[in-house]
Amino acid sequence: MxxxxxxxxxxxxxxxxxxxxxxxxxxxxxxxxxxxxxxxxxxxxxxxxxxxxxxxxxxxxxxxxxxxxxxxxxxxxxxxxxxxxxxxxxxNPRKNEVLESHRFWMVPYQEPFDNFLTELRTRANSCNFQEKDRMMRDKIIFSVTGKLQELLLREDKINLDKAIKICRAYEQSNKHVKELRESTNSTHTVNKVTHHDKFKKKTYQPESKRPQTRHPQSQSKTSYNTQINNKECNFCGYKHERKKEKCPAWGKHAMRAKVETILKLNARKYTQSAQHKVTKKKMTAG
Structure with a gap:
């Protein structure tokens, strides 16, 4: 067993x-x-x-x-x-305290902080320091940088235990801030995408599939588009080699189709108006 x-x-x-x-x-x-x-x-x-x-x-x-x-x-x-x-x-044939002290002061700062602290304690045990806690405190303050070093130097009569608490609290708060920022950024991205979809522009729709209106310009365009879809141009007799190919003078033809459509509409309105006047006179005479 x-x-x-x-x-x-x-x-x-x-x-x-x-x-x-x-x-x-x-x-x-x-x-x-x-x-x-x-x-x-x-x-x-x-x-x-x-x-x-x-x-x-x-x-x-x-x-x-x-x-x-x-x-x-x-x-x-x-x-x-x-x-x-x-x-x-x-x-350990010959223990060299000077070399061990050099190795202690050359330990680089690393995260997480507890790993760095463990490495310092191991090195300090081999150095035979008279004031080991003070040396470790100074090494921590010298190794850290930026805002954390500023916080440590700001404290009066700081000892090793207090320095360790400040470093651990600072590291933990940085993790929390990073987590909150990532959560906020992800939420902002989702809201941005939703807002973009809400006001997204409509996709282009060909004129042939658009609903027809009574506006003369729309009718003229639809009329000419129908003509160029044929194999032969209705205005100049140009034969298309491919479907939907435009003749060389398609711009003039479009304008001509527009004018003809407007004239037809005006003629229809004039005829309807004349018929209405004749009908009104007959009714008055009767």
Missing amino acids: AEALTNTFRLPPQLNVTEGNVSENFKKWKRQVEIYLVASGAVKKDGAVQVAIILNCAGPNIVDIFDQIQWTERGDEKKLDKLFEKLEAYC
Whole structure:
């Protein structure tokens, strides 16, 4: 049952002792191994089993280093704390506080703020600062920029805890403002589209499909459009090679059709008026 439970947990990564900051690599690796031993229940097992688990997680390079270790007393190779001491001594042959301090001050600011704070705490633990909280406070103020830095500098007698609260509150408020702006912009876009559709211009409709009116100009255009749809122009006899092709003098023909339509309308009105006068005279004479 214990072996099945152990297999359900992810194994820690191998310990890298050839690249990067070896001392930092060991600290992170050790922390992950300790969590794995507790989560898997391996801390209840014999020391030799725990050492074997650690060597299996660390990788073949660490196994070679383990075989070359000179143990002070017999049986130390089966003790977990002794193994960690030897590996730490191998990864930290000479601790340089000046170099660790340089690495601390060179840590770049990153978001979210808690990730940046965790990195600072890890670096500060290796620097052996006499006033660690003050150094971390100054590093935070020096690293941030813009409005957040202004807020921090505005505070009187600011300490590390107060600086952390201000940074977290500022980051959270920025997220809320961004969310509100995105929501407002999306609503404004929807309203703009709706307003545009409401007052959208009507699509163009060909004259042939438009409803006819009694206006002389509309009648003249409709009349001439009907004529140019034929294969031969009714005015000059021009033969169209394609449907709806206009003859060279279509502008004059359109004007001519318009004039003829107006004359016909005026003649019709004159005739109706004359007939009305004749009818009125007959009725008067009778």
